[in-house]
Amino acid sequence: MANIMKNVRLSSGYDMPLIGFGTYKIQGRNVIYEVIDESLKVGFRSIDTAAVYRNEGDIGYALKHLLPKYNLQRSDIFITTKLSPSENGDPEGIEQSVQRSLKALNTSYIDLYLIHWPGASRIPETSSYNQSLRVKTWYKLVDLKKKGFIRSIGVSNYTIKHLEELLHNCKDIPPTVNQVELHPHYRQEELIKYCNEKGIHVQAYSSLGTSSSMNLLRDPIVENIASQLNYISFNETISGIIPKAVNKDHIKDNIQLDFLIDDNTNKIESMRDFPDQIAQLCLEKYDELGKNGKPSNKEWTVLSSIVLKKKNNSLFLVALATGTKCLGKIDLINTNLYEVGCRLSDSHAEVLVRRAFLRYLYEQIDFLLNGATSDIFTIDDKKKIKLNDGISFHFFTSQTPCGDCSIFLKKEFYEDDTPPMKIKKCDYNNKIEIRKLNTGKNKKQNIDDIYRTGAKCLKSEKYQDPHLPGVNYHVVGPLRTKPGRGNPTLSLWNILGVQGSLLSLLIPTIKMETIVVGGNSPFSLEAMERGLYKRFDEKMCKLKIVQSKYSFKQQKDSERKHPCPSSIIWCAVKNRNTEVAVEGRKQGTTKKKKGSNLLITRRALFETFLRTCEKYQHFDCNIRHPKKITYIDCKKWSKSYQSLWNALKLGPFHAWPTKSIHLQTFVL
Secondary structure, eight states, X not given: OTTTTOEEEOTTSOEEEXXXXXXXXXXXXXXXXXXXXXXXXXXXXXXXXXXXXXXXXXXXXXXXXXXXXXXXXXXGOEEEEEEOGGGTTOHHHHHHHHHHHHHHTTOSOEEEEEEOOSSOTTSOTTOTHHHHHHHHHHHHHHHHHHTTSEEEEEXXXXXXXXXXXXXHHOOSSOOSEEEEEOBTTBOOHHHHHHHHHHTOEEEEESTTOOTTSOOGGGOHHHHHHHXXXXXXXXXXXXXXXXXXXXXXXXXXXXXXXXXXXXXXXXXXXXXXXXXXXXXXXXXXXXXXXXXXXXXXXXXXXXXXXXXXXXXTOOEEEEEEEEOEEEOOHHHHHTOOGGGXXXXXXXXXXXXXXXXXXXXXXXXXHHHHHTTOOOSXXXXXTTSXXXXXXXXXXXXXXXXXXXXXXXXXXXXXXXXXOOOOSOOOOEETTTTEEOOOOOSXXXXXXXXXXXXXOOOOBOTTSSSOOOOOSGGXXXXXXXXXXXXOOHHHHHHHHHHHOSSXXXXXXXSOOOOEEXXXXXXXXXXXXXXXXXXXXXXXXXXXXXXXXXXXXXXXXXXXXXXXXXXXXXXXXXXXXXXXXXXXXXXXXXXXXXSSSOOOOOTTSHHHHHHHHHHHHHHOOOSSSOXXXXXXXXXXXXXXXXXXXXXXXXXXXXXXXXXXXXXXXXXXXXXX
């Protein structure tokens, strides 16, 4: 208990307890009363809340009645609260917000008052306007500090850039604290180093992991360490943590947290290193490629990659692709006969990288059949091709996949949303029809989509997005259209494998073991799990889903607003390992100007498959006359694969759009 009661001296001269009790999402007077009672009982002396948590009044009520119970004074408790982003830059609104918090918390001063978010509500985070709002906000809080309403001022969720701007413009009174998300899955080492150099104490929230990462206590490495040592190793350079709990046993556990630097810290760091290694491998390879096919300064794209991990834990990039486009219905219908099978109908990054990966697999099979050594395959005693022991594959995407994976709150700070003018749609979650809403014919209203996905539900889905304000804007469950079919595509890989129906005749099923999402991309582990497998079957093969701290520089942002029309395809093969595609064709080829085709088209891969079959005589389906069989008929030979796929189309993938038959009926 002695370690828990340690304080840290802030630059304001006041002491702050090392561990505080977080109250985010804890609601209800009775619940608040019980958890505050238990927290004071076990030794907590710091309470963390915020205006947007909407529980300050209940906390004030609990403290008023519970402090005497434990023979405590107001001065024994350290209270932290935060400014709502809706008040950023508004001096009058800031003062009113502080006064409301003082009244609600039943106190004459606030120990630590934080700017909850570096941006104002409803203003894009990257807007330059936010910089001036941050300065105005800071000066107003300094004024309130001088009046005695606040003892220490700090910030929350500030990056190094935000802090640099603030320190440049507000030199007299620097921030005492920067409260940020921090845990072994998200270490923010550069930010910690910068804050330490500037005398700003770093306070961690979500220190035991979040729904956006993987709960730290569920990580097998941490579980193993904790079982041996009864504490969690972490970085002692942070100044404190804000764990949250409602269960009494969890509250007791949180107060017993300790910090230690030892060999176990390296083990925890290693579990974070893996996704970063994956991301770095992909990003470095992309940087090595030439400018051809890459976005201009105002364009963005998506990067996807597949990485091989061998038994000795060495990592090798085997496929990489960029892309954002797919052909429209008119383009597909008007595809010329000579282009059937030679033009890509879908050029999204995850689709292209899978096709590039197929080229890699075919070459590895070819090595094997020619008596050479394959990096991943061997032939067993039954003359069957199998994967080498210890081989696994891992998928990287520079952004969170669309669809259910992207449906989660943009920010915790959205307090309300304006209702739409008219709606008549179905609520997928509650299986009911939503009636029309009409709030006035002449009044123009904006609907804030507080979720992130821009993909629309497929028209064949029964239930559609209701577009109601707040959390009811989207529904979860339906399959969604492009842009970005990434969510359902990755789900299919998790069931059918990435090898496809043709290669299923020759090799075992290959699935991705890990999905790594690039940094600076909105991310929720809960949404990813729901989108990739939980909405279909809780028992489905569970993927490891993690986010790297490394981000793709050419992803969509305020400066890059237009999708790049071209795609880059690379794979680890000997010949023609890099190609560039535009509108589904090899760069330089058009409808009028014929040229060579991409090596990842259906026709090219089908030709490679048939050549491989001629070399490999020990496969289940004996195709005697390859020139007389169509591509689509050949796929049907993989009966087990097709049977599973047909079952999916009768179940959770019932709305999956059917591929045009005429695009698959070609022969060689």
